[in-house]
Amino acid sequence: MKKRYLLVLSIAALTGxxxxxxxxGTPLDTYVQNNGVPQSSYDLQNGxxxxxxxxxxxNGDYKEYNVETTPDNIxxxxxxxxxxxxxxxxxxxxxxxxxxxxxxxxxxxxxDEYDRVSRQKVTVSENWLKxxxxxxxxxxxxxxLKQEYDRLVERGKELQAEMESTKRRIE
Numbered sequence: 001m002k003k004r005y006l007l008v009l010s011i012a013a014l015t016g017x018x019x020x021x022x023x024x025g026t027p028l029d030t031y032v033q034n035n036g037v038p039q040s041s042y043d044l045q046n047g048x049x050x051x052x053x054x055x056x057x058x059n060g061d062y063k064e065y066n067v068e069t070t071p072d073n074i075x076x077x078x079x080x081x082x083x084x085x086x087x088x089x090x091x092x093x094x095x096x097x098x099x100x101x102x103x104x105x106x107x108x109x110x111x112d113e114y115d116r117v118s119r120q121k122v123t124v125s126e127n128w129l130k131x132x133x134x135x136x137x138x139x140x141x142x143x144x145l146k147q148e149y150d151r152l153v154e155r156g157k158e159l160q161a162e163m164e165s166t167k168r169r170i171e
Contacts, residue, residue: 028073036109037116038067047071056105057084100170107166114159121152 023031028051032038038051051067064082069075128145135142 023067023075023078026075028067028069028075031067031075036105037113039112044068048076054108056101056108103166103170107163107170110159110163110166114156114163117152117156117159121149121156124149124152 035053036055039054040052042050042052044050048071049069051069053065053067055063057063061084062082063080063084065078065080067075067078124145128142128149131139131142131145
């Protein structure tokens with residue numbers, strides 16, 4: 001009986017039906033590097049933050065989940081709020097994930113990061129202009145804000161170029 005239970009559990013884990021993930025205690029940066037950029041975030045009353053993620057399933061549907069972090073960006077837990085529907089798994093032990101699906105998901109991640117960079121660019125630009133008026137053009141804080149703005153502009157251009165390249169490959 002125990003052997004049969006272990007066999008079923010092993011097969012389920014190997015086919016992807018069970019994916020134990022204990023990410024508690026790991027830095028959010030590591031998680032983002034492995035899973036992509038979050039779609040959005042929400043500040044909790046206890047000081048923690050929720051980051052919302054979305055990944056493409058093999059049937060075109062999306063899996064949605066969130067990751068709660070401490071103020072120091074250490075992960076507390078991951079919660080799946082919407083899983084891939086059963087139809088994406090019913091014909092195969094593994095979900096079918098084509099190269100086009102990968103490219104579409106990559107494009108979505110790039111687009112989300114571009115939106116985030118654009119919002120940051122607006123905030124930094126406003127602070128840069130305020131600093132120019134209050135402290136002057138040659139103040140180190142003003143110069144640092146200008147450099148940050150320039151860096152965000154360059155990152156935006158890189159993301160746009162990569163999005164265009166990805167879009168051409170999808171078509």
